[in-house]
Amino acid sequence: MKPNIGISDKNLKSVATLLNTLLADEVILYIKTRQAHWNYEGDNFMEMHKFYEGQYEELAEMVDEIAERIRMIGHHAEGRLKDFLKLTNLEEQNYTIDQNEQVRNLTDDHQTIIRLLRNGIEKVDKLKDAGTVDLLTKIMEQHEKMAWMLRSYLP
Ligand SMILES: [Fe+2]
Numbered sequence: 357m358k359p360n361i362g363i364s365d366k367n368l369k370s371v372a373t374l375l376n377t378l379l380a381d382e383v384i385l386y387i388k389t390r391q392a393h394w395n396y397e398g399d400n401f402m403e404m405h406k407f408y409e410g411q412y413e414e415l416a417e418m419v420d421e422i423a424e425r426i427r428m429i430g431h432h433a434e435g436r437l438k439d440f441l442k443l444t445n446l447e448e449q450n451y452t453i454d455q456n457e458q459v460r461n462l463t464d465d466h467q468t469i470i471r472l473l474r475n476g477i478e479k480v481d482k483l484k485d486a487g488t489v490d491l492l493t494k495i496m497e498q499h500e501k502m503a504w505m506l507r508s509y510l511p
Contacts, residue, residue: 372431
């Protein structure tokens with residue numbers, strides 16, 4: 357049964373498309389952060405290992421919230437890796453165990469997502485979906501904090 361929540365079908369579809377792209381970006385960033393957690397080498401290994409773990413756990417929560425929001429507005433969430441790779445705005449780099457390179461790449465990804473979200477919030481506001489605006493704003497703030505923490509490791 358279709359939701360009757362005061363937002364037109366056309367608007368809901370546009371919001372769902374935007375959310376599915378964000379979902380793809382978050383899944384890719386989750387995997388990239390998890391990869392850094394596995395493949396880091398250095399004398400502060402345990403600090404970085406745990407730091408990355410905290411970040412990917414937060415990203416995993418976001419992934420679930422975004423997918424469930426797509427369901428709440430009557431659409432289906434993407435869930436195949438090949439679909440995520442087609443949709444994502446992020447790049448996957450070569451493997452590296454270098455802290456600076458890992459942190460720089462992840463910082464860039466968070467900042468890319470923040471910029472996309474800032475745009476997305478404006479679009480969704482015009483589409484009259486206050487619930488999604490609220491979710492996107494919360495997620496943007498989480499990325500701003502994660503990006504700050506990553507940047508703090510960079511000279
Ligand atoms: Fe682990």
